[in-house]
Amino acid sequence: MPNRSHFNSAHRMMNRLRREGRSHSSAVRWTEPRVTYHLALRSDAAELLRALPTGSVQLAILDPPYNLDIAVWDRFGDYIGWAKEWLSELPRVLSDRGSAAVFGGFQFQAEKRGDLLEIMHFLRHKTPLRLVNLVVWNYSTGMGAHRFFANRHEEIAWFARTDKYFFDLDAVRQKFDKRTLQRYSRDKRLNRDNLLKGKNPGNVWRVERLSANSSERVGHPTQKPSELVSRLVRALSYPGSLVLDPFAGSGVTARVCIEEGRNSVVSDSDPRFPAYLKKQLAMVKEPRCPFVFLKDRGVSEFFKSV
Template structure:
């Protein structure tokens, strides 16, 4: 499929992101949520690694088209990491921030996405977080707090007398839950249920959502953006759809979606996954479930004998 019709509930487009975006009506999308390639040599990126300047020049017109198709009260959630060249780290959100600000957009949150697992570095600290930039096109925008609230950490906490006689001794928290912070933790703790952070694991080999795509983000990340920044039947667009995560989250939430990807294999995977989620048969990790931590008596938690003595004070 090479065209995009924002009137359809689900449109999965095999095409170049820039060309497909140009065919979408201006101001039609309420939310754009995506994670563009990082230019780090993944199989879905260009035949050869671009210079940082060429990479940014490639994405700049795509960012401009995203701005054009976005409604005046719409949002963009741009999730990105780092470009690394000869061991030197270039935080990509820094460059994208400038692009969006130059278009007159306003940054509402710079969200830190932290996770426990990834490639280990040898000449610098191992990278364990990425960023999600939430921009709005104007001061009028959708923000639905209730669907993404997390439980209160201290539900029994009371107002002190310093707050005045009318509030003294009464619960200080909101019974619906509290506003999540701009720090979404991907750890082995039960953060989503007990703390004011969000706990979502990154998609690795044993993750139930894992497909042939080498760099998926979890559906819960897209789902939270969609629930917070849109309402039912709004249009969501992902110009770098990959394995279809944004489309799946949109279908689950009752939103319309246009997903674009230049790789026909990934579009095929996305079509299958969307069909499965509509049938209620797609294997997804439940939103809000904590990452499992190994118990102290499990073999993976034991210090290997091959490491010798005096490792953490144990044999």
């Protein structure tokens, strides 16, 4: 049975461009940043988005409350009514090559109070954004269940501003083990360079949730593992571009951006946010380049620096 991907026209076109040494029209020529800038604010997400310049954001990482009642900030009567305040601003603030990655879960919601399903429906039908992938974040631990299959995943819905969205697959490829590489190398249809670079990680990401005593933990109840955030940052943004996280929680996105050489604007409405962020900054290891943290500055001042 032949691999059907060889008959996929987009796949064949990418292979042809590679053979001819040409780039896809979505390619971005970026230069290595000498310094990156980071702004952290305590702000309401919708207010922050309204203040951002048009086309300024390469990647928006959005991990809003899931509406599960796990904290005071996680309870909504009209979830989509609240969410559309910030969702509506996304098409304006994203660059033409830009993307939004929205975290959520829809498996918990018997009461139909609003969740990622409504967010995806809104983005698809009420905005020009296009769904590229639904990533399944899979982990091995969680609550037990007797009346349904125990939940072991959350979702990350990847929407792009246009069909020219930036995607750096090479930055997130996973190496083949030696035996698999030898076996695949015998298949003449497979591209040798890509085999050496590694495989596409696929859209099911096995990344364990942070354990209670994980060294990454800074005290936020729903902190995401940096491995998840860094895969998004490396694949959907490029060095020197701007990553936005308006539900920054523990501040992990700021740390990843410093380490990966992206600029960042991160904010959260929780008064504990500055304390969490301080702990994240203490964990920064090997920043890609020197960085400047702009404290107590407004959005317009930040954009004069970047």
